[in-house]
Amino acid sequence: METVLSTQGLTKIFGRLTAVNNLNLEVKRGQVFGMLGPNGSGKTTTLGMLMGVVNASQGSFSWFGQPPTNIVRKKIGAVLEHPIFYPYLSGQKNLELMAMIKEAPVENIPKVLELVELSTRKDDKYKTYSLGMKQRLAIASALLNDPIVLILDEPTNGLDPMGIAEIREIIKRIAADGKTIILASHLLDEVQKVCTHFAVLKRGNLMHIGPVDDVGKGEELVEVAAYHDDLGIVLQEFAGSGVIKREDSHFQVMMKDGFHGQDLNRFLFDRGIVASHLITKKKTLEKQFLEILAEGHPTAK
């Protein structure tokens, strides 16, 4: 798989603050790459450097193996932080201006507007748009040139649940088309649902980089409930039980390696207990994310 983005020792220093420290990462074609990290970890600064608006203090990067000029940026659709458009111009006019800069055909405009469902409001001034519409226009603009890579920085910022779901669907559709997407987000369960790989930044350092699939491997958590008074004691007798926690309506059993929900199910059934609630939960990205952040030092080179 070809490398779409690679950075070598990318660093940005603002006076005494090192916002991004010696960042090395690679994104390959077709990946949906999540950039995670607490506020202030350097995500937007990194994206700013990659998109030519922030000058790197040290290090280098390349898109598609080519030197980073403004021309390669035309093949990338990016929305950083907030949507930015000319407020006194209409959505349509803003997209036309952008098409001119990106050297994209004007015929693409109706298509992208259709995709984000803004066709009816295209002739209204941008300042009259609601936040959701502004976000949607931003996504439309990022798709304008049918880019090879899409960069979305907090695309669901400030949206209501329906808006978040809509954006998730749009992203999934785009990912299914084979586009490479770099997604910076705080919504970890969204990232877990959509992304193939992820990186964690903390105070400018890369703490972790790897596939999302690896997160679920290993530990399994089984939630179980049954109409039985001593369920807790019974569970402790199960060979595969690790830590057992009691929640309000059920027990959470951390399974030992090699044991799965169905083993616990059979075990209980053999004892004459029928579980009323049995769910296997894979380790969440949120959990691993918090674990990674709790570690003191960067683990990735």
Added chain:
Amino acid sequence: MYFFTLVVGAASGMEFLKWLARLIDDFGQSINIDRIPLYHFPDIWQNLAWSCGLLKMGLAIMVVISITNEYTYRTIRQNIIDGMSREEFLLSKVYTNLLLAAASMLSVFLIAVVTGLIYSPEIDFPYALTGIGFFPAYFLEVFAFLSFSLMIGIFIQRSGLTIIVLLFSYLIELIIKENIDNYVPGIIPFFPLESIMNLVPLPFARYAFQEIRDYVTIGSVAIALVWTFLFNFLAYRKLKKSDI
């Protein structure tokens, strides 16, 4: 709007002065304004070029608003993300300045021709055309000043502050000029704004029978050109170096 004001202002200037003269008439003094060759060829070239030079402030404010809006609304950031280079961005603003300066020069030139034809008692070619060199000088004057405004806008990035600084820069230069005048008067023509003003010197004193410079000097043009280049170059450097 600006051009409308410019055109109307220049054309009606003559009528306004006539009306003024009539006013003064009422006080017992009588000045026959028609005899002062304000709108006559060839004086009109310099007179009009100088007077309309005062209006370049209006254009400058437009330029300042145009560039500071890009910072305020952050559209400059998105444009660069989209694939515009910083050079292209600056060039678009510089071309606009050139266009504004050219359009200014052409409109004032047309007004000059028309009103000159109306008010000149006699037209004596080619004498009537002496001093026409003030119009290219006027173009340079406007473009230099707009370049200055663009540069200040790029450094300060906020519209109100930039306009204040623009107005103050005249004041500051005036203060420095007055202080230096006793010591090194020779370097005064090298100051940025002074050099711009020197392109078309104040013509009206000749009507009070004073000698004035009524031709464009190469020296003033050269200095103004250097400053213009410097303004645009500094703007480019600032744009390149800063994080947007």
